[in-house]
Amino acid sequence: xxxxRLLVVDDEENIRILFKEELExxxxxxxxxxxxxxxxxxxxxxxxxLIILDIKMPGMDGITVLNKIKNMNKEQxxxxxxxxxxxxxxxxxxxxxxxxxxSADLHELKETIKNxxxx
Amino acid sequence: xKSIDLLGKVIEISHSNLEIxxxxxxxxxxxxxxxECEEVTLYTLDRDKRLTCRFKNNKSIxxxxxxxxxxxxxxxxxxxxxxxxxPQFYSKHDIPPRFGCLFYPELDGxxxxxxxxxxxxVSDDSYIYGVLVLGSSTIETLHEDEKIILSILSRxxxxxxxxxxxxxxxxxxxxxxxxxxxxxxxxxxxxEPYDLLKNIALIVARAMNAAFVSIRIEKSVLxxxxxxxxxxTMDPAVERYIAPLEEKCVHLKKSISLEDxxxxxxxxxxxxxxxxxxxxxxxxxxxxxxxxxGEKSQPGMANEEDAAYxxxxxxRYLSTGLETTLLNxxxxxxxxxxxxxxxxxxxxxxxxxxxxxxxxxxxxIKNPLAIIGGFTKRLANKANKDGVEWRYIDIIVKEVSRLExxxxxxxxxxxxxxxxNDMCMINECIxxxxxxxxxxxxxxxxxxxxxxxxxxxxxxCDVQQIKQVFINILMNSFEAMAGKGTITIKTGQTYYRExxxxxxSITDTGGGIEPAIIDNIFNPFFTTKExxxxxxxxxxxxxxxxxxxxxxxxxxxxxxxxFVVYLPIKNNIM
Numbered sequence: 001x002x003x004x005r006l007l008v009v010d011d012e013e014n015i016r017i018l019f020k021e022e023l024e025x026x027x028x029x030x031x032x033x034x035x036x037x038x039x040x041x042x043x044x045x046x047x048x049x050l051i052i053l054d055i056k057m058p059g060m061d062g063i064t065v066l067n068k069i070k071n072m073n074k075e076q077x078x079x080x081x082x083x084x085x086x087x088x089x090x091x092x093x094x095x096x097x098x099x100x101x102x103s104a105d106l107h108e109l110k111e112t113i114k115n116x117x118x119x
Numbered sequence: 120x121k122s123i124d125l126l127g128k129v130i131e132i133s134h135s136n137l138e139i140x141x142x143x144x145x146x147x148x149x150x151x152x153x154x155e156c157e158e159v160t161l162y163t164l165d166r167d168k169r170l171t172c173r174f175k176n177n178k179s180i181x182x183x184x185x186x187x188x189x190x191x192x193x194x195x196x197x198x199x200x201x202x203x204x205x206p207q208f209y210s211k212h213d214i215p216p217r218f219g220c221l222f223y224p225e226l227d228g229x230x231x232x233x234x235x236x237x238x239x240x241v242s243d244d245s246y247i248y249g250v251l252v253l254g255s256s257t258i259e260t261l262h263e264d265e266k267i268i269l270s271i272l273s274r275x276x277x278x279x280x281x282x283x284x285x286x287x288x289x290x291x292x293x294x295x296x297x298x299x300x301x302x303x304x305x306x307x308x309x310x311e312p313y314d315l316l317k318n319i320a321l322i323v324a325r326a327m328n329a330a331f332v333s334i335r336i337e338k339s340v341l342x343x344x345x346x347x348x349x350x351x352t353m354d355p356a357v358e359r360y361i362a363p364l365e366e367k368c369v370h371l372k373k374s375i376s377l378e379d380x381x382x383x384x385x386x387x388x389x390x391x392x393x394x395x396x397x398x399x400x401x402x403x404x405x406x407x408x409x410x411x412x413g414e415k416s417q418p419g420m421a422n423e424e425d426a427a428y429x430x431x432x433x434x435r436y437l438s439t440g441l442e443t444t445l446l447n448x449x450x451x452x453x454x455x456x457x458x459x460x461x462x463x464x465x466x467x468x469x470x471x472x473x474x475x476x477x478x479x480x481x482x483x484i485k486n487p488l489a490i491i492g493g494f495t496k497r498l499a500n501k502a503n504k505d506g507v508e509w510r511y512i513d514i515i516v517k518e519v520s521r522l523e524x525x526x527x528x529x530x531x532x533x534x535x536x537x538x539x540n541d542m543c544m545i546n547e548c549i550x551x552x553x554x555x556x557x558x559x560x561x562x563x564x565x566x567x568x569x570x571x572x573x574x575x576x577x578x579x580c581d582v583q584q585i586k587q588v589f590i591n592i593l594m595n596s597f598e599a600m601a602g603k604g605t606i607t608i609k610t611g612q613t614y615y616r617e618x619x620x621x622x623x624s625i626t627d628t629g630g631g632i633e634p635a636i637i638d639n640i641f642n643p644f645f646t647t648k649e650x651x652x653x654x655x656x657x658x659x660x661x662x663x664x665x666x667x668x669x670x671x672x673x674x675x676x677x678x679x680x681x682f683v684v685y686l687p688i689k690n691n692i693m
Contacts, residue, residue, distance in 0.1 A: 012486055012490070014487075014490040014494075015486065015489065015490055018489075018490055018493040018494060018497075021497065022493065022497065056482075083482050083485035083486050083489070084482060085527075085530065086534065101527075102485060102486065102489045103489055103492070103523055104488060104489045104490075104491065104492020104493050104495070104496065104516070104519050104520065104523060105492065105496075105520065105523075106493060106496075
């Protein structure tokens with residue numbers, strides 16, 4: 001399998017660690033960003049096959065980040081991953097490629113990643 | 120001097136506290152004694168304008184004869200004295216045979232014993248009350264001063280009757296006033312319309328000592344199931360005349376009696392009874408009727424004339440008060456409903472803010488929970504599957520997943536879910552839900568009985584949410600019956616507060632709910648199950664309420680529970 005690069009954007013450090021370790025175990029190369037601003041910087045400089053984006057973050061929130069990313073590159077796959085299920089109804093979240101409600105069980109997230117990357 | 124003496128004694132008696140008949144009797148005896156007359160009798164005028172001989176001195180012989188015939192005013196000597204209000208005195212030679220009246224044949228041969236007779240009108244300035252009759256076998260003729268004394272005495276007796284009449288009529292007025300005051304009190308009280316009218320019937324009956332009082336209220340006036348409020352019972356002989364009498368009264372818009380209604384036809388048969396009915400009219404609109412009746416001979420009952428007068432008065436009084444009272448009661452009901460609605464709104468608002476707080480707490484917990492659970496799972500991967508650590512880790516993972524379930528259900532409960540606007544065939548909807556359970560082996564000992572109303576109209580609702588309600592209730596029944604029993608599902612249509620509803624009743628055989636906890640079953644987080652979240656029925660209740668319906672619980676302790684879901688057929692909420 002060729003190297004697949006993922007970016008996990010979450011303000012919560014332990015979530016970043018958890019996702020990074022779990023996804024690295026799956027064989028991905030995982031980078032992390034602690035805020036929307038940092039994420040934008042990283043995306044400008046690097047290529048990511050998929051971005052996992054939290055919504056509720058201090059500073060720039062996930063929905064704004066999502067819009068900026070899609071404006072830069074419409075084809076960039078993004079998964080919104082939030083503890084909130086309600087944003088699913090928010091139409092501005094619809095431009096994301098998938099929506100996963102955050103859970104201790106990362107099975108759904110992993111499956112969604114595979115689907116989006118056609119693995 | 121003798122005359123003055125007599126006058127003094129009579130005045131003393133007439134002003135005494137004795138009962139009226141004793142006073143009259145004493146006076147009659149004193150006159151007989153003092154004036155040496157064997158006969159002193161007194162005729163009194165009755166309501167029917169006839170004179171009856173009612174009082175006598177102890178030695179009177181003539182009373183037995185005179186008492187037999189009641190004479191009209193103007194008839195014979197007695198009648199003419201009453202009519203002219205002028206005394207007549209007779210001596211031995213000019214006593215008219217049988218007192219100038221054809222109806223006293225027994226007097227023939229008796230009157231000759233007497234030498235003198237005197238007839239004096241008993242009256243005051245305006246009314247005639249009777250005639251005083253004196254007869255003496257010893258006195259040749261009465262002296263002028265005796266005649267004057269007798270005139271004074273007869274006027275004094277008239278005074279006694281007059282004051283008695285005044286007392287009677289004032290007593291009557293007072294009792295009328297008391298009755299009207301009581302009615303006023305009850306009309307201005309806060310009692311329910313049913314009790315109000317029951318009480319009015321009772322008050323009227325008591326005021327007139329009537330055996331039977333019935334108030335009938337037109338259906339349109341009161342939205343009550345009963346339209347008749349009755350005190351006492353009516354003799355079956357005349358009972359069937361009540362309704363036609365009332366009908367006639369409403370038709371004529373005036374008071375009528377049984378005699379007016381049935382005239383001669385009933386006179387013989389029902390002459391012992393009387394009924395009187397007055398319309399209760401307000402602003403030219405008939406509100407109802409007030410009827411009283413009973414046996415004429417019933418002791419203590421108001422006489423017909425008084426009763427008719429009183430019934431009319433009360434009916435008039437009721438007319439003005441009743442409509443206001445009923446309007447007030449309506450207003451009070453509306454106000455109470457409004458108050459309830461406001462309370463509900465406040466509660467909803469409280470719930471909303473509580474919900475928002477709950478939701479934000481739930482979200483705050485979800486992140487750390489995901490982290491705990493996530494890392495625990497990573498730990499599990501590294502742990503030795505046979506070791507005790509792995510067992511502990513497994514427990515943590517399961518508990519975290521339980522917490523997540525609770526949080527998700529909680530968030531589901533507190534968030535406002537928009538209602539989809541579907542046209543739903545309820546029967547089919549239930550069938551689909553049952554179909555979900557049917558293949559599940561755990562449900563194989565559950566027997567479903569379906570009693571559908573096949574004429575159920577399509578109902579506007581959110582099918583997915585309503586299905587969720589049925590699922591929750593069925594799951595509840597399943598748990599209550601420990602997986603074994605009968606669930607009966609009935610559908611039907613009914614009216615609740617005058618609006619059409621579809622009803623779905625789900626009955627289980629799970630032994631019912633403990634009465635002590637029944638009030639809590641719709642409260643969030645209330646559960647009797649070991650691993651339940653306590654949100655199933657709370658969510659169901661919220662969904663049904665959002666649809667403008669409600670859930671009714673009929674608990675049959677020892678047998679089972681019936682949940683009845685009411686869904687409005689026409690839904691204005693959606």
